[in-house]
Amino acid sequence: MSEFGPTVKAFLHQLILAIFVVIWLIPIYAMVINGLKSEFDVTSTPVFIPPLHPSLTAFAAVWSQLDVPLLNSVIVVIPVSLVATFIGAMAAYYFYLLSVSKRRSLNFMSNTIFSLIALATFMPYQAVIIPLTRIEANWGLLNTYGGAIFAFILFYIPTAALLMSMFMAVLPRDIIDAARIDGSGDLRTFFRIVVPLTIPGIISTLIFNVIEMWNNFFIPLVLFNVAKQTLIPVAVESFTGGYGTLYNESFAAAFLASIIPLLIFIFLGRYFIRGLVTLGTGGKGAV
Amino acid sequence: MVVTVKLSKVTKTFKKGKRNVEVLRGVDLVVERGACMGVLGPSGTGKTTLMRIIAGLEVPSSGEVYFDDKLVSTSNRIIVPPENRNIGMVFQSWALYPNMKAYDNIAFAVKNKGEETRKKIEEIAELLDILHVLDRYPRELSGGQQQRVALARALAKDPSILVLDEPFSNLDARIRDSARALVKKVQKEFGVTALVVSHDPADIFSVADVAGVLLDGNFAQVGSPLELYDSPVSASVARLVGEINELDGVVEGGKLRVLRGVVERRDCQDGNVKVGIRPEDLRVSETEVQGMISLGKVRVKVSSYTGSSFRLVVSPLEEEKVELYVNSDRPMPINSEAVLLAKPEKIKVFKNN
Ligand SMILES: Nc1ncnc2c1ncn2[C@@H]1O[C@H](COP(=O)(O)OP(=O)(O)OP(=O)(O)O)[C@@H](O)[C@H]1O
Ligand SMILES: [Mg+2]
Numbered sequence: 001m002s003e004f005g006p007t008v009k010a011f012l013h014q015l016i017l018a019i020f021v022v023i024w025l026i027p028i029y030a031m032v033i034n035g036l037k038s039e040f041d042v043t044s045t046p047v048f049i050p051p052l053h054p055s056l057t058a059f060a061a062v063w064s065q066l067d068v069p070l071l072n073s074v075i076v077v078i079p080v081s082l083v084a085t086f087i088g089a090m091a092a093y094y095f096y097l098l099s100v101s102k103r104r105s106l107n108f109m110s111n112t113i114f115s116l117i118a119l120a121t122f123m124p125y126q127a128v129i130i131p132l133t134r135i136e137a138n139w140g141l142l143n144t145y146g147g148a149i150f151a152f153i154l155f156y157i158p159t160a161a162l163l164m165s166m167f168m169a170v171l172p173r174d175i176i177d178a179a180r181i182d183g184s185g186d187l188r189t190f191f192r193i194v195v196p197l198t199i200p201g202i203i204s205t206l207i208f209n210v211i212e213m214w215n216n217f218f219i220p221l222v223l224f225n226v227a228k229q230t231l232i233p234v235a236v237e238s239f240t241g242g243y244g245t246l247y248n249e250s251f252a253a254a255f256l257a258s259i260i261p262l263l264i265f266i267f268l269g270r271y272f273i274r275g276l277v278t279l280g281t282g283g284k285g286a287v
Numbered sequence: 288m289v290v291t292v293k294l295s296k297v298t299k300t301f302k303k304g305k306r307n308v309e310v311l312r313g314v315d316l317v318v319e320r321g322a323c324m325g326v327l328g329p330s331g332t333g334k335t336t337l338m339r340i341i342a343g344l345e346v347p348s349s350g351e352v353y354f355d356d357k358l359v360s361t362s363n364r365i366i367v368p369p370e371n372r373n374i375g376m377v378f379q380s381w382a383l384y385p386n387m388k389a390y391d392n393i394a395f396a397v398k399n400k401g402e403e404t405r406k407k408i409e410e411i412a413e414l415l416d417i418l419h420v421l422d423r424y425p426r427e428l429s430g431g432q433q434q435r436v437a438l439a440r441a442l443a444k445d446p447s448i449l450v451l452d453e454p455f456s457n458l459d460a461r462i463r464d465s466a467r468a469l470v471k472k473v474q475k476e477f478g479v480t481a482l483v484v485s486h487d488p489a490d491i492f493s494v495a496d497v498a499g500v501l502l503d504g505n506f507a508q509v510g511s512p513l514e515l516y517d518s519p520v521s522a523s524v525a526r527l528v529g530e531i532n533e534l535d536g537v538v539e540g541g542k543l544r545v546l547r548g549v550v551e552r553r554d555c556q557d558g559n560v561k562v563g564i565r566p567e568d569l570r571v572s573e574t575e576v577q578g579m580i581s582l583g584k585v586r587v588k589v590s591s592y593t594g595s596s597f598r599l600v601v602s603p604l605e606e607e608k609v610e611l612y613v614n615s616d617r618p619m620p621i622n623s624e625a626v627l628l629a630k631p632e633k634i635k636v637f638k639n640n
Pocket of ligand 1: 302330333335336337
């Protein structure tokens with residue numbers, strides 16, 4: 001590599017970066033321009049060619065049907081991802097404490113519970129959705145926010161705990177020990193040291209949870225049976241009708257549905273990278 | 288409240304896969320209230336493990352740990368957890384909290400956060416010369432400053448014991464001396480019981496009242512640093528405490544024969560022995576010197592300057608393979624010949640093993 005000058009190298013980096021950005025932007029681009037086409041244009045012009053006469057009719061038509069599911073998704077997904085990430089982080093810290101514990105029984109407990117959590121994460125939720133639906137039906141939770149929240153909490157706390165465990169694993173042991181020596185209890189250590197030091201992990205987990213929940217199709221499909229009262233992925237799917245598909249409306253719906261995860265990624269992604277940089281240099285004296 | 292630390296027959300065994308590794312084997316230790324004990328030992332002998340057991344971060348496999356008369360740890364059980372032991376600890380890695388400014392790092396250890404605490408922290412910072420960096424993050428501090436912040440954090444809470452694990456190992460030579468002097472001064476000023484761990488004897492000599500040499504999981508010798516230096520119980524201790532020339536010798540009827548020299552040694556049994564002579568107890572000269580005995584003629588192989596004195600490497604004329612380090616107040620031409628002299632009372636005799 002040394003035969004390349006630094007400028008050439010930097011240029012190559014930028015080029016590769018640009019190529020990836022373009023690849024990732026293609027779907028969004030396609031969604032937007034095809035959503036702006038008329039019903040005739042969308043089937044008669046190539047996918048990547050923008051419309052001659054852009055119109056918002058498709059977006060308007062779709063919006064009237066997506067507004068409630070969008071709001072539902074926001075109400076369910078955002079608080080649940082926050083709660084799941086927070087509880088997941090606490091659980092992960094608890095496992096960390098158990099795993100470094102001096103008591104063999106606690107060590108054993110840690111391994112056992114951790115295996116259970118990993119199992120809960122890797123088990124397809126489709127496998128347990130029927131008993132869950134029956135429970136929720138008995139409790140009168142079908143078609144309610146509570147029902148969706150309960151299901152998501154159930155399925156995504158283990159995921160968050162597992163993800164956070166990976167970020168906890170790299171916490172410098174001495175720093176946690178130092179906090180103990182300094183007379184700090186587990187809760188204080190968690191809030192004052194563990195959370196600040198794992199912010200990148202917490203935000204990554206949060207983003208992951210938001211996107212996973214936001215795109216989860218199966219759970220709302222089963223737990224909601226009123227067409228307009230469901231969550232966004234099911235509502236979007238309804239545009240792919242049984243009697244033919246309105247492609248321009250499908251594209252518009254897909255775009256509206258992905259705005260929120262996109263925004264979250266754009267805004268939190270910045271903090272994510274900043275957090276990563278801080279941790280990378282901040283650990284200098286504390287290997 | 289400053290305490291006396293007492294360890295009684297402490298052992299520690301780690302499981303490494305199927306194998307058990309016995310790191311500490313029945314360590315007995317007393318550090319009197321207000322004293323500063325230095326622990327010397329090669330890498331991997333369990334110095335950090337010993338500190339962690341005292342701090343309550345590690346549980347002894349057997350034996351007891353007392354603070355004054357209070358039992359704090361016993362076999363496989365921690366009775367007083369580390370958060371209640373009131374220990375000031377400087378970790379080998381310093382372990383500053385990267386997300387907090389220096390001031391908050393120090394204040395984190397202090398229970399009450401009033402104006403009084405602020406004053407106290409500033410006083411300690413003043414003493415340690417870090418007052419002007421209190422509002423910086425650890426990553427914005429030099430190594431020496433980080434080390435002093437760690438020390439300030441350990442001191443700010445009025446610890447019962449101060450535990451310093453290789454506190455100087457990450458410092459460059461220039462600030463190491465001042466850091467040592469500082470630790471000593473602070474320890475005496477605060478009157479706190481202290482344990483300093485190091486593999487560098489210079490650290491121990493500059494800060495400790497009492498020193499112990501940890502070898503193979505136990506203290507091979509405990510005494511004043513001078514005692515360890517002048518009358519080590521074994522060649523390994525002698526080697527750890529300072530530079531030493533090791534030679535083969537024979538004792539016969541109260542006389543020690545080493546190289547071409549003969550020294551009266553009534554305290555030794557007959558037989559082959561190891562002989563240790565420190566470089567400063569040797570001298571090369573053309574003439575006899577009062578109070579020194581001759582070990583025979585040597586040839587100078589290397590002559591170098593070491594800051595304040597000259598350092599020679601010499602070999603006996605008839606034994607080119609043997610090399611000895613000798614301190615000298617003047618340089619010598621290479622390949623010149625001279626007589627090697629030694630202070631007889633400083634010659635150390637160890638059992639052959
Ligand atoms: N948690 C642990 N599990 C298994 N073995 C350990 C553990 N901690 C320490 N050891 C082993 O115990 C021995 C002593 O380690 P320790 O860190 O106490 O040495 P040390 O004297 O402090 O060394 P150094 O001078 O390099 O810091 C080493 O062989 C190490 O591998
Ligand atoms: Mg160590």
